[in-house]
Amino acid sequence: xxxxxxxxxxxxxxxxxxxxxxxxxxxxxxxxxxxxxxxxxxxxxxxxxxxxxxxxxxxxxxxxxxxxxxxxxxxxxxxxxxxxxxxxxxxxxxxxxxxxxxxxxxxxxxxxxxxxxxxxxxxxxxxxxxxxxxxxxxxxxxxxxxxxxxxxxxxxxxxxxxxxxxxxxxxxxxxxxxxxxxxxxxxxxxxxxxxxxxxxxxxxxxxxxxxxxxxxxxxxxxxxxxxxxxxxxxxxxxxxxxxxxxxxxxxxxxxxxxxxxxxxxxxxxxxxxxxxxxxxxxxxxxxxxx
Amino acid sequence: xxxxxxxxxxxxxxxxxxxxxxxxxxxxxxxxxxxxxxxxxxxxxxxxxxxxxxxxxxxxxxxxxxxxxxxxxxxxxxxxxxxxxxxxxxxxxxxxxxxxxxxxxxxxxxxxxxxxxxxxxxxxxxxxxxxxxxxxxxxxxxxxxxxxxxxxxxxxxxxxxxxxxxxxxxxxxxxxxxxxxxxxxxxxxxxxxxxxxxxxxxxxxxxxxxxxxxxxxxxxxxxxxxxxxxxxxxxxxxxxxxxxxxxxxxxxxxxxx
Numbered sequence: 001x002x003x004x005x006x007x008x009x010x011x012x013x014x015x016x017x018x019x020x021x022x023x024x025x026x027x028x029x030x031x032x033x034x035x036x037x038x039x040x041x042x043x044x045x046x047x048x049x050x051x052x053x054x055x056x057x058x059x060x061x062x063x064x065x066x067x068x069x070x071x072x073x074x075x076x077x078x079x080x081x082x083x084x085x086x087x088x089x090x091x092x093x094x095x096x097x098x099x100x101x102x103x104x105x106x107x108x109x110x111x112x113x114x115x116x117x118x119x120x121x122x123x124x125x126x127x128x129x130x131x132x133x134x135x136x137x138x139x140x141x142x143x144x145x146x147x148x149x150x151x152x153x154x155x156x157x158x159x160x161x162x163x164x165x166x167x168x169x170x171x172x173x174x175x176x177x178x179x180x181x182x183x184x185x186x187x188x189x190x191x192x193x194x195x196x197x198x199x200x201x202x203x204x205x206x207x208x209x210x211x212x213x214x215x216x217x218x219x220x221x222x223x224x225x226x227x228x229x230x231x232x233x234x235x236x237x238x239x240x241x242x243x244x245x246x247x248x249x250x251x252x253x254x255x256x257x258x259x260x261x262x263x264x265x266x267x268x269x270x271x272x273x274x275x276x277x278x279x280x281x282x283x284x285x286x287x288x289x290x
Numbered sequence: 291x292x293x294x295x296x297x298x299x300x301x302x303x304x305x306x307x308x309x310x311x312x313x314x315x316x317x318x319x320x321x322x323x324x325x326x327x328x329x330x331x332x333x334x335x336x337x338x339x340x341x342x343x344x345x346x347x348x349x350x351x352x353x354x355x356x357x358x359x360x361x362x363x364x365x366x367x368x369x370x371x372x373x374x375x376x377x378x379x380x381x382x383x384x385x386x387x388x389x390x391x392x393x394x395x396x397x398x399x400x401x402x403x404x405x406x407x408x409x410x411x412x413x414x415x416x417x418x419x420x421x422x423x424x425x426x427x428x429x430x431x432x433x434x435x436x437x438x439x440x441x442x443x444x445x446x447x448x449x450x451x452x453x454x455x456x457x458x459x460x461x462x463x464x465x466x467x468x469x470x471x472x473x474x475x476x477x478x479x480x481x482x483x484x485x486x487x488x489x490x491x492x493x494x495x496x497x498x499x500x501x502x503x504x505x506x507x508x509x510x511x512x513x514x515x516x517x518x519x520x521x522x523x524x525x526x527x528x529x530x531x532x533x534x535x536x537x538x539x540x541x542x543x544x545x546x547x
Contacts, residue, residue, distance in 0.1 A: 144370045148377075148407025152392070155399050155406065158413055159435050224413040 007054040007087040013037055017055035017210070021201060024212035029174030030142070031125050036208040040082075045075060046104055047205030049121035050082070053102045056117055056201070057083065062090045064098035069106035069247065069264035076104075093267050105168070107189040109246045109268035112198035114215065120183040122204035125211065127171045127181040147179050150222060158227055167232065172219050179222070180211060188231045188247045193219040236261040239281035241272035293355055294319050295493055296341075296461065301350035303333075303340050309517040310336035314350070316512065316522065320460075323487055323494045325504030325525060327540065328514035334497040335465060337514070341495065342382055342463045343372050354379075357460075377407050381454035385466035387446035390453065391438045397424060397449055398434040404457045423452040427482060444475035448482065455486065462494040468503055480506050501544055505529060513537045 005011060020034035039047040057063070063083055067075040071093040079102060080091050092098050095110035102119040112118060128138040131149045141147065150171055157164045170187035173179050182193055183202060193200065193213060200213040213219060223229040237244035239260040246268055248261040260281050263269035273282065294317035303310035311333035318324055326334050339345040341352055343364060352364045354375070364372065376382070384390040391400050401420040402410070410416050421431040427448040429441075438446050447467065454462060467483065468476040484507060487494060496507055504511055504525055511528045513521040513536065521534040532538045 140369070144373060146373060146407065148403055151406040151411070152395060152399050152403050155402055155413065155416065156395055159396050159398055159417075223411075225411050226414050 004086050006059070007057045007083065008040075009037065009051065009054045013051075014055045017051055020210045021052065021055065021212065024201070024210050025199070025214050027178075028213055028217050029178030029180040029211060031209040031211045033208055034210050036205045039205065041078070043206040044123065046079060046102070046121035048203030048207075048210075049102050049104070049119050049205075050079060050203075051205060052119045052201050052203035052210065053079075053083065053100060054087070056100055056119070057087050057089055059087070059089060061099045062092050062097055064092050064095065064101045064267075065103075066101065066106060066108065066265075066267075067104045068249070069108070069268075070266045072266060094271070095267055105184050105186075106247070106264060107185060107192045109263070109265045112192075112196055114197040116198040118196075118198050118200045120185075120200065120202045122181070122183040122202045122207070122209070124169075125181055125202065125204040125207050125209040127169075127179050142178060145177065147173075150179055151224075154222060154224065154227075158224070164223065164227060164229070170229075171222050173222060174213065175218050176220075180219075182219075186233075186247060187221065187229070188233045190219075190221045190229070191231055193217075195219075234261050237279060238263045238269060238272075239279045241269045241277045241282070242279040243269070243272055243277070293359070295355045297351075297353040297355075297361075298341065299351045299353075301337065301340055301347050301352065303336050303345060303347045309333070310345075311340065311514070311517045314512075314514075314519055316519075318461075318493055318495065320493055321491045322510060323492075323496060323508045325508030325511045326495065326497045326514060327499060327501060327504055327511065329499060329540070332514040333517035334499075334514055336517070338463055338465055338495065338497045342380065343367075343376065344382075354461075377404050378457055379460045381457070381459040381462045383447075383450055383454050383462060383464040383467050385469045387438065387443070387450045390450040391446060393439050394437060396435050396437055397429070397441070400438065400449060401453045401456050404453065408457060419456060420452075423456050424449075426486070427452045428478075444471050444479060447471065447479060451483070451486070455490070455492075458490065460493060462492055464494060464496045464498075466498050466500075467496065468498070468500065476503075483507060501529060501541065513540065 017034055020032045024032045039050055065076045065080040067073040083089055084091055095108040100117045104121045126138055128141060131153060132138050154164050168186050169181055169184045170190055171179055172182050195216050197215050199215055202211045221229040234248045236248060238248060240262050243263060246263045246265060249264045251260050251262060253260055296318040299315045301314040302312050314337055328334050340347040354362045354364045356362055398417055398420040401423050402416040405416050421434055424431045424434060429445055429448055438449055468479055498504060508525050511525040512519050515536045521528060521537045529541055532541050
């Protein structure tokens with residue numbers, strides 16, 4: 001496509017973002033300000049992630065985009081076609097084949113490998129946002145590692161509900177230093193952040209912040225000694241592929257309270273079905289029909 | 291009792307041309323409670339804010355003696371150390387409990403905050419400490435999971451005291467701790483404070499306009515007028531035999547029932 005610089009953003013902007021990314025990688029978990037650009041999509045649709053992806057893309061890359069684990073939702077499809085058009089890069093839905101994966105709210109089930117880059121779309125990068133309203137104060141708290149308040153929130157959860165009820169955007173501490181919002185991924189995915197072989201980059205477009213986890217970074221979910229962190233998921237197996245270890249979406253199927261649980265990671269589910277695994281509600285003759 | 295825990299010299303704070311407090315100096319000894327009295331606008335609260343690090347004074351020094359005996363110039367402390375001091379060895383009790391409490395957080399969470407800020411990570415232990423302190427300030431430990439806004443004014447003030455004292459501070463700053471409470475609640479609170487100060491061996495600086503409060507709590511008294519200390523000495527001495535004309539006026543203005 002002509003009339004655009006490679007990957008839409010002009011070279012100076014990509015350079016500025018790369019500098020922010022380098023700083024973010026150098027200080028894991030620290031929120032680096034960057035001058036976020038207007039993108040041809042609304043805030044909340046992943047403008048931060050798109051800018052980070054654009055700054056990282058090379059013509060040889062193979063891009064995968066997921067939204068809540070799915071490759072086929074509006075957000076994922078439109079961002080994938082956006083980069084196919086403005087960067088001309090190859091795209092894929094297979095996690096293992098991708099070199100860059102832009103994601104919203106999930107980490108793929110397939111373990112990531114060295115050399116892969118996972119780009120998160122982040123709505124609110126500040127983990128202390130709803131505890132301390134002043135941004136000047138939260139910056140000071142980060143600078144001084146003054147994180148007692150974060151535990152007050154967890155304490156309140158246990159006092160009121162008997163357990164830490166926070167199920168997504170569960171705060172983590174990086175290398176024993178910065179407390180970080182891992183973007184709204186389910187806490188089921190938090191352990192995948194810890195010592196991941198892939199590079200993880202976080203972009204918040206509206207809030208103009210970039211942060212990162214270099215490969216093999218220590219990431220600990222905050223908890224109490226007597227109420228340890230527990231990754232949770234629905235206690236079912238996927239109705240299509242039968243996997244009982246993957247993260248599940250609940251789907252209402254009729255007006256009579258009927259529901260099914262399916263893998264939120266569509267690529268994971270499809271590859272399992274392709275390998276012959278079947279859940280309780282899988283189409284009986286799928287192979288023949290296809 | 292070998293050395294004063296707080297030495298203040300020449301503390302001055304100006305608001306433009308006006309004086310907040312000027313040339314204030316005193317020593318505070320371990321286990322001693324000092325009262326600061328004066329009318330509104332006399333610089334009491336400015337002095338307290340400067341001492342506790344909430345305001346930066348224009349001149350003077352505040353030297354704090356640490357547990358290991360080493361003196362520290364608190365005004366020159368980096369922010370990190372000053373905050374660490376404020377949540378361990380020092381505590382502040384505000385006049386209005388709303389300023390000192392998190393109103394949306396339960397009583398237990400309020401008391402536990404300082405513990406968690408210091409690194410306590412055992413929920414059961416934090417909760418036990420919170421329940422213990424609720425009992426010590428005469429609040430039913432069964433109300434540990436209620437938010438402060440469900441408490442009466444007197445209970446909120448006692449909760450604030452529990453929150454401040456849970457880390458066993460050595461110095462407590464109190465700004466009108468009984469202000470805005472009715473007299474019977476005031477009396478109970480003073481009783482409680484007196485017991486706590488004696489049992490824990492706290493040092494305290496109590497700012498108030500209420501002479502009855504200092505009579506009950508403080509061993510030593512400073513009288514301030516227009517930002518300056520006009521008279522200082524043992525509480526009973528100052529109140530029974532005031533020398534300065536302003537102190538005489540202050541003492542004679544107290545309503546007798």
